[in-house]
Amino acid sequence: MRIGEIAALxxxxxxxxxxxxxxxxxxxxxxxxxxxRAYTVRDAVLxxxxxxxxxxxxxxDEVRDVLADDAGRELAExxxxxxxxxxxxxxxxxxxxxxxxxxxxxxLAPDGPLSPALAALLEKAPATGSPAAAxxxxxxxxxxxxxxxxxxxxxxxLRPLAEDPGVLALYERLDELAGAGVDDPRIAxxxxxxxxxxxxxxLAVIPDGEPSPxxxxxxxxxxxxxxxxxxxxxxxxxxxxxxxxxxxxxxx
Numbered sequence: 001m002r003i004g005e006i007a008a009l010x011x012x013x014x015x016x017x018x019x020x021x022x023x024x025x026x027x028x029x030x031x032x033x034x035x036x037r038a039y040t041v042r043d044a045v046l047x048x049x050x051x052x053x054x055x056x057x058x059x060x061d062e063v064r065d066v067l068a069d070d071a072g073r074e075l076a077e078x079x080x081x082x083x084x085x086x087x088x089x090x091x092x093x094x095x096x097x098x099x100x101x102x103x104x105x106x107x108l109a110p111d112g113p114l115s116p117a118l119a120a121l122l123e124k125a126p127a128t129g130s131p132a133a134a135x136x137x138x139x140x141x142x143x144x145x146x147x148x149x150x151x152x153x154x155x156x157x158l159r160p161l162a163e164d165p166g167v168l169a170l171y172e173r174l175d176e177l178a179g180a181g182v183d184d185p186r187i188a189x190x191x192x193x194x195x196x197x198x199x200x201x202x203l204a205v206i207p208d209g210e211p212s213p214x215x216x217x218x219x220x221x222x223x224x225x226x227x228x229x230x231x232x233x234x235x236x237x238x239x240x241x242x243x244x245x246x247x248x249x250x251x252x
Contacts, residue, residue: 001039010047020050025064052085117152118144125162130171131178132228139220153205160199170194180227187227191234195242203243 007014020026026047029037046067053063114122118140125133140155161167173190180186221229221236 001044003037003039006039006044006047009044010051012047012051017047020047023060025050025060025067114141115144115152115155117155121155121158121162124159126165126168128168128171130168130175132174133168133171135223136171139223154202157199157202157205161197161202164197167197170197174228174231177227177231178225182226182230184227187230187234191231191238194231194235195238198239198242203239 001009003014003017007017017026021028026043029039029043032038049067050063053066054060058066121140122137125137143154170190170193173186174194177184177186177190221233224232
């Protein structure tokens, strides 16, 4: 194979192949009498491994270390590993297409596409013009996008809460704090009622230590004005304590 052929076979550019030669990552193959490089199947396997390792985020120096550890392995073993990796990619593509098919079956929301679990949750939520409720929906969409499917259990557990008409009144009270200060006397009772409204079924699917006013929780808190932020912070702290208490009760 010539350089253009091996590059096309592996899915990289000829320029990338030359760069790998230049930095010593891919050994120079033997040259034919006319001066052209003559690549073999082993060269193609090595180039494919370099491409795969860089695709998963390894630096070229890290790739060099991995390849050094692989030196001396039989070609059949390397080919078998590449075949297994392709099979894994096929499974992942199939799973993503299944999720996509479910998304296409459901009406697309303005802030979509949403996972089937979140779409089912929001479908049960009553219509409201509350800014706080709209913000909550945005935060759920963010969790949905960033969680890689991890929020499905939480969304399912939130269904009874979404269907509770009393939650709308809590949202309205949170809206009323939009311009208030952190010393507003309405903060503490509202936070307590919001905590009490969260069913135990939701706590059962929340990891220990969450929700937390750091990490993902910090992103959410920064989205609120002062008084509302204090309400949400207190809710996070109280729910995290409820989760810890629940976990400790289950621990023998």
